[in-house]
Amino acid sequence: MAADLAQNTLDGMMLGSAYALLALGFTLIFGVLRRANLAYGPAIMLGAYAATWVNLSFRPGLFVLALVTIAGATIAGAYVERLCFAPHGRRTLTRDAAAIASMVGSFALWMQLEELATLWLPKHLYSFPPLYDGPPLALGPLTVRVEYLAMLACAAAASFGLHWLLARTRFGLAVRAVVDQPDAARLAGIDVPRVMLVVFALASALGGLAGYLIVAAHEQVTPMLGMWSTLKGMIAMMLGGLGSLPGAVVGGLALGLLEAHSQWLAGPQYRDLVAYLVLFALLAFRPAGLWAMLARKPAGAA
Numbered sequence: 013m014a015a016d017l018a019q020n021t022l023d024g025m026m027l028g029s030a031y032a033l034l035a036l037g038f039t040l041i042f043g044v045l046r047r048a049n050l051a052y053g054p055a056i057m058l059g060a061y062a063a064t065w066v067n068l069s070f071r072p073g074l075f076v077l078a079l080v081t082i083a084g085a086t087i088a089g090a091y092v093e094r095l096c097f098a099p100h101g102r103r104t105l106t107r108d109a110a111a112i113a114s115m116v117g118s119f120a121l122w123m124q125l126e127e128l129a130t131l132w133l134p135k136h137l138y139s140f141p142p143l144y145d146g147p148p149l150a151l152g153p154l155t156v157r158v159e160y161l162a163m164l165a166c167a168a169a170a171s172f173g174l175h176w177l178l179a180r181t182r183f184g185l186a187v188r189a190v191v192d193q194p195d196a197a198r199l200a201g202i203d204v205p206r207v208m209l210v211v212f213a214l215a216s217a218l219g220g221l222a223g224y225l226i227v228a229a230h231e232q233v234t235p236m237l238g239m240w241s242t243l244k245g246m247i248a249m250m251l252g253g254l255g256s257l258p259g260a261v262v263g264g265l266a267l268g269l270l271e272a273h274s275q276w277l278a279g280p281q282y283r284d285l286v287a288y289l290v291l292f293a294l295l296a297f298r299p300a301g302l303w304a305m306l307a308r309k310p311a312g313a314a
Contacts, residue, residue, distance in 0.1 A: 015153050020276045021269065022151075026160030028268020030229075032167040033222035034245030035252065035260035036174065037215035043255035044191055044211045047111045051092045051118040053242030054125035055216050056223035057235065059085030061129040063224065064138045064233050074141060074228070081227075082220035089216025092121050093209055122238065130235050143228035159229035166225065170218055171261050178257075187211060219245075247291055253301025262303050 034056075041049050062084035063077045096117035143162065148155040178184035189197040190207050198204055223241065227233050244267070252263025267287060274286035298305055 016276065019154050020272045022154055022156055024269035024272030025265055026156060026164060026268070027272060028248075028265035029160060029164035029167045030222060030226050030264070031244050031248040031267045032261045032264025033163060033170060033225070034219060034241055035248035035264045036167070036170055036257060037218040037222070038245040038249045039252075039255060039257055039260040040174065040211060040215040040218070042249065043257070044187060045097060045114075045208060046255075047097065047114045048246070049092065049097075049118050049212075050115060050242060051096070051121040051125060052089070052215075052219060052245060053240065054122045054129075054238035055088035055092060056085050056219040056241045057233075057238035058088045058125050058129050059083070059220045060140075060223045060227050060233050060237055061133055063227075064140060065133060067141060068138070074143065077141065077228075078221070078224045081224035082217050085220030085223060086213050086217045088125060089219070090209060090213050092118060092125075093212035096121060097208065097212070098205055122242075126235055126238055129238075136234060138233045140227045140231050140233050142231050143225065157229070159225065163222075163225050163229070166221060167261060167264070170221070171257060174257055183207075183210070247287065251291055251294060251302055253303040256301065256303045258307075259301050259303030262306065263301065266302055 034053075038049070038052055041047070041052070059081040063081040066072060066080050067077055097114050142159075144158040146158065148157050149161070178187055186197070186202045186207050189200065189202055190204055194204055197207075219241070223237065226241075227237065248264040248267045249260055250263070251266050252259030252261070270287045270290055271283045275283040278286065294301070
């Protein structure tokens with residue numbers, strides 16, 4: 013029993029590292045633009061489809077496939093930003109109306125990107141080269157897949173890298189100015205549209221990295237990757253706390269643990285239901301998310 017508990021906890025953390033990577037990109041967009049990009053997952057899927065086409069045509073190495081996935085997701089993300097978000101950055105709409113228009117537009121591009129991918133590669137399922145072809149690592153009585161260790165390492169590196177970028181660089185200062193006071197940032201000479209485009213491209217590149225690691229771990233690509241990535245990234249972001257990069261990591265790991273333990277205790281048919289119920293309860297009673305709860309100082313602290 014104890015060994016099963018430990019193994020499922022480890023499996024949940026490894027699975028949650030993939031969700032954390034997806035949530036980091038989602039959080040970066042939401043934290044800067046205060047808008048939800050529903051085409052985030054389909055942009056990742058298009059990058060994975062580009063890598064699949066390259067693999068079917070040329071059989072390159074894993075590094076090339078990773079670059080193609082990241083580049084494809086980045087280009088698709090920039091395309092979404094130019095069509096759905098950049099036009100509404102002007103003062104033709106109120107902020108709330110612009111957020112709604114951008115979200116609806118990104119949903120339309122979700123359909124467009126998904127249709128493009130299925131026309132490009134019409135089969136429902138394609139194989140993808142594995143990231144690692146050996147046996148799992150043994151940690152005493154426990155086992156862990158190397159692919160998920162790579163995801164966990166990438167999630168940690170991306171979280172620290174984004175924190176450094178936003179807190180220690182001039183570009184990060186510009187991003188924080190745009191987040192806090194976009195009008196004042198414009199008056200200070202900051203190119204707000206360029207900052208938003210770079211943030212969008214960076215978030216899409218993170219999504220592309222996550223997408224590559226996920227399809228390489230699962231060794232397959234399907235059109236459902238777009239919807240799956242959007243849902244998992246959004247749920248992990250909401251669990252951790254909207255707009256918080258540490259919260260994205262915490263939310264992703266928490267979602268992985270919830271799924272692993274609910275599947276172990278109740279069966280796979282209840283895995284998603286338990287996660288949705290916990291999310292609903294958290295939004296109802298602690299809408300700030302898990303990170304705000306963990307980071308809150310105890311009563312009487314200085």
